[in-house]
Amino acid sequence: MTKMVDLTGRKYGRWTVKEFDIERSKKSPDNPRKVLYWICECECGTIRSVAGNSLKYGESRSCGCKDIEYRKKLHKIIEPYMYDGTNIIYIRNKKTRSDNTSGVCGVCFNKITKKWIATITLRGKTYYKEHKLFNDAVKCRQEMEELLFEPVIAKFNESRMMKR
Numbered sequence: 125m126t127k128m129v130d131l132t133g134r135k136y137g138r139w140t141v142k143e144f145d146i147e148r149s150k151k152s153p154d155n156p157r158k159v160l161y162w163i164c165e166c167e168c169g170t171i172r173s174v175a176g177n178s179l180k181y182g183e184s185r186s187c188g189c190k191d192i193e194y195r196k197k198l199h200k201i202i203e204p205y206m207y208d209g210t211n212i213i214y215i216r217n218k219k220t221r222s223d224n225t226s227g228v229c230g231v232c233f234n235k236i237t238k239k240w241i242a243t244i245t246l247r248g249k250t251y252y253k254e255h256k257l258f259n260d261a262v263k264c265r266q267e268m269e270e271l272l273f274e275p276v277i278a279k280f281n282e283s284r285m286m287k288r
Contacts, residue, residue: 131162131176137185139164145173207280209247215273226258230265233258244268246276 131141145161160176170187178184205212220229230243240261243252251268255261
């Protein structure tokens with residue numbers, strides 16, 4: 125049997141290990157594999173029982189406060205470019221994603237139906253249409269952008285001009 129390593133006082137990400145959690149570490153229906161738990165304190169002040177392996181292997185680095193801070197920071201950056209529930213930078217971007225196989229943003233091939241699909245998403249709603257030919261799907265995507273994206277971008281630009 126291996127010896128338990130005392131993690132007390134060690135720091136893992138934002139967690140500082142305070143003490144061994146005897147109660148939670150006991151073998152029980154909730155803990156059939158007898159995972160060792162430690163009482164930890166996050167830099168933000170949150171105290172929680174965390175599995176030792178999660179600490180050692182980096183699966184738990186904070187109570188979640190780090191993610192909240194990141195989202196707030198990202199929101200401050202994106203907020204000036206949000207209009208009517210839409211990220212204007214995202215819809216203006218004409219670059220294709222690295223996982224795109226067609227070479228055209230919003231156009232992909234469905235291997236099951238053997239058709240090209242033109243898709244576009246605005247305000248959480250996705251619109252799509254299937255086409256037999258690639259060029260038809262590309263043209264459809266461009267038409268969808270003009271129909272859906274262009275009015276939103278124009279209103280955004282108009283609202284920015286009024287603020288100046």
